[in-house]
Amino acid sequence: MPTDDNSAINALHNAVSQNKRQLHYLNRLLRLARQPSPDPNTALKVVMKSITKALGAHRCAYWIVHSTPAQTRGLLVYDDIKQNFVTEPEDPLMLHALHPLLRQTASGGKMLTADDVDLEPRTALACEYFHALSIKSAMLAPIRHDGDTDGVLLLSHQHQARTWRRDEAELLNHAAELAAQAFHKGEFAHTTLRHRADNQYDGLTGLPNRRFLLEHAEELFPRVIAGASALALFLIDIDGFRRINENYGHAVGDQLLKTVALRLKNVVRKDDLLLRIGGDRFLLLARNLGDMRIADDIGQEIVEALQGAYSLQKREVEVSASVGVALYPLDGNDLDTLQKHAQIALVHAKSGGRNSYRMYSPRLAHRVEGKSVLEGELRRAIRESELQHFYQPQVDLRTGKTRCVEALLRWRHPRHGHLLPAAFLPLAEEYGLMQYVSAWVLHDVCAQLQTWKERGLDRFCIAINLSTTQMTDHGLLPMLEEVIESSGIAGSQLELEISESTAMRRDAMSSSLLSRIAEMQIALSIDDFGTGYSNMSYLRRYPIHKVKIDRSLIGGLPGASDERAVTEAIISMALPLGLDVVAEGVETQEQLEYLRAHGCGIAQGHYFSEPLTADQFETWLTRH
Numbered sequence: 001m002p003t004d005d006n007s008a009i010n011a012l013h014n015a016v017s018q019n020k021r022q023l024h025y026l027n028r029l030l031r032l033a034r035q036p037s038p039d040p041n042t043a044l045k046v047v048m049k050s051i052t053k054a055l056g057a058h059r060c061a062y063w064i065v066h067s068t069p070a071q072t073r074g075l076l077v078y079d080d081i082k083q084n085f086v087t088e089p090e091d092p093l094m095l096h097a098l099h100p101l102l103r104q105t106a107s108g109g110k111m112l113t114a115d116d117v118d119l120e121p122r123t124a125l126a127c128e129y130f131h132a133l134s135i136k137s138a139m140l141a142p143i144r145h146d147g148d149t150d151g152v153l154l155l156s157h158q159h160q161a162r163t164w165r166r167d168e169a170e171l172l173n174h175a176a177e178l179a180a181q182a183f184h185k186g187e188f189a190h191t192t193l194r195h196r197a198d199n200q201y202d203g204l205t206g207l208p209n210r211r212f213l214l215e216h217a218e219e220l221f222p223r224v225i226a227g228a229s230a231l232a233l234f235l236i237d238i239d240g241f242r243r244i245n246e247n248y249g250h251a252v253g254d255q256l257l258k259t260v261a262l263r264l265k266n267v268v269r270k271d272d273l274l275l276r277i278g279g280d281r282f283l284l285l286a287r288n289l290g291d292m293r294i295a296d297d298i299g300q301e302i303v304e305a306l307q308g309a310y311s312l313q314k315r316e317v318e319v320s321a322s323v324g325v326a327l328y329p330l331d332g333n334d335l336d337t338l339q340k341h342a343q344i345a346l347v348h349a350k351s352g353g354r355n356s357y358r359m360y361s362p363r364l365a366h367r368v369e370g371k372s373v374l375e376g377e378l379r380r381a382i383r384e385s386e387l388q389h390f391y392q393p394q395v396d397l398r399t400g401k402t403r404c405v406e407a408l409l410r411w412r413h414p415r416h417g418h419l420l421p422a423a424f425l426p427l428a429e430e431y432g433l434m435q436y437v438s439a440w441v442l443h444d445v446c447a448q449l450q451t452w453k454e455r456g457l458d459r460f461c462i463a464i465n466l467s468t469t470q471m472t473d474h475g476l477l478p479m480l481e482e483v484i485e486s487s488g489i490a491g492s493q494l495e496l497e498i499s500e501s502t503a504m505r506r507d508a509m510s511s512s513l514l515s516r517i518a519e520m521q522i523a524l525s526i527d528d529f530g531t532g533y534s535n536m537s538y539l540r541r542y543p544i545h546k547v548k549i550d551r552s553l554i555g556g557l558p559g560a561s562d563e564r565a566v567t568e569a570i571i572s573m574a575l576p577l578g579l580d581v582v583a584e585g586v587e588t589q590e591q592l593e594y595l596r597a598h599g600c601g602i603a604q605g606h607y608f609s610e611p612l613t614a615d616q617f618e619t620w621l622t623r624h
Helices: 004-033 040-054 093-106 127-132 166-185 190-198 210-226 241-248 250-267 293-306 335-351 363-385 420-429 434-452 478-485 513-517 538-539 561-578 589-597 614-623
Strands: 057-066 073-079 084-086 112-114 133-144 148-158 232-239 274-279 280-286 308-312 316-318 319-326 355-360 385-396 400-415 417-419 462-467 494-499 523-529 548-549 580-581
Touching: 004 040, 004 166, 040 057, 040 073, 040 084, 040 148, 040 166, 073 232, 093 112, 093 127, 093 133, 093 148, 127 133, 148 385, 148 538, 190 589, 232 250, 232 335, 241 250, 241 316, 250 280, 250 308, 250 316, 250 513, 274 363, 280 316, 293 319, 319 335, 363 400, 363 420, 363 434, 363 494, 385 614, 400 420, 400 434, 400 494, 420 434, 434 462, 434 478, 434 614, 462 523, 478 513, 513 523, 538 561, 548 561, 561 580
Parallel strands: 319 355, 400 462, 462 494, 494 523, 523 548, 548 580
Antiparallel strands: 057 073, 057 148, 073 084, 112 133, 133 148, 232 280, 232 319, 274 280, 308 316, 385 400, 400 417
16 A cells, blocks of 8 residues: 555544544533532543643643732643643742733633734733743633632643634633632632732732742742843832831821832833832842843932822822842842842942942941941940930020030940940931930930939020931820929920921921920920021921021131121021020130120030030039
């Protein structure tokens, strides 16, 4: 018999055998559909295996589809090549690629067929998933239950494209209906899968969380760097987020985080991975950079995207962000090292003024290590009372008596000696220690004033310096009320000194705060006056009792004409408003005489006394 005839006969035998196999599995599906109460778990497996065999496909996967990739899971997979049921690879990047396609099919409720997944626009977007599994052709059928679509049956053919017929698509739809019935009767733990997914996803922003990163780190990082010559890890931190939570409440803070996440999603590129890893901290893995300079562009884009005003629950909040950047492979070959180095760069961005990004470099590590040591020492200083107040008098130029005493905070550092507030208060603000510093300051000053009162040395008030952070702390008022009550001193013996820049901040000068301060008869003074805004508007608007002319202006008196002009303008501005005027940094008799002659009523400086310890000041006071 000719060879061509043999080939034709073999082809016919194969076709008949194929049709027999198809009929066999179609019959299994038909019997399953007619059974009154089939075993649910077995039924689902019969559906998936039978439809794969009947249509000559290679793979059939049942996907539970939710709004986020982490909640979406491959429940069960039949692999005809392996002739067995297998598990879907839990590769987060592959899942991120496939999820939009699954979501579109489930929400649309219509079947999708792709003869060639690379040529069909919708499936081409999920090419990373399809290529990883060598899938070339696919059909996706939505799985409905009680009118809702919550799953997708994905039938696929590997290695080469194939044309799906209309009757094959209809058969897959019928199989999806049977699968839905089996699944919702079965023992498959839908809620367990959701719980497992929820643990790896942030419920507030919908982004992957730290648990996601930890559980997938070993498989994630090699996958991320595969085929990528360069990668950048960005750690993103919201500046002053703690203050926003404390001032406006956690509801506003949560809304801010959602808005920040949305802005960051607009920055993220197709191949990038964005996570919220805790609090106000986000992490971005940007791959396929091509050029390291792209990392600079992304860092700047993040800073610009997050800065500015946010409308949160009918209030405007100004926010900025600090970003630390580490590059692969330059700054580390694994995820832990890159995160550590990005953290170092982030700390440097914060200490450098915030609202900026910094790239990691080895020299930054030495600086940050020093700051970390200092932070630990500061916590110990607060705990073990290494903080100390020095006192400097403000003297009435008419009577020569002490009108007020300024309490000057110092840190008695065991190795570095006495440190000024500028050396450690920014660190306290950065690490959330200011409330502890504030509490210590108020209790120490009031206790000292009570001690002097018992000795008959109380004909003056004590001035305490407060930063913007302290003035915007919702705990300040309760703290003031508690310390006044517990110490037994009068509110009129306390004075709060704030800078001009703080006075210009509306959030620091809230009407409720100022009203309560006035009710307690606590005085308010403006420190460093003459160095910034120096206008009358806020002097009229707020219950201010005193302005202090900055020492930089006093130093040039009486010779420097510019300093004379500004000093005289401040005095002439303040006196008609009934404000006391204090000159800081007075060191000579000439300065004193000039100030007295031009109407300045109070002076402070080394001409009278340098800052003194409590015991030294008590001795000075009894002599004067």
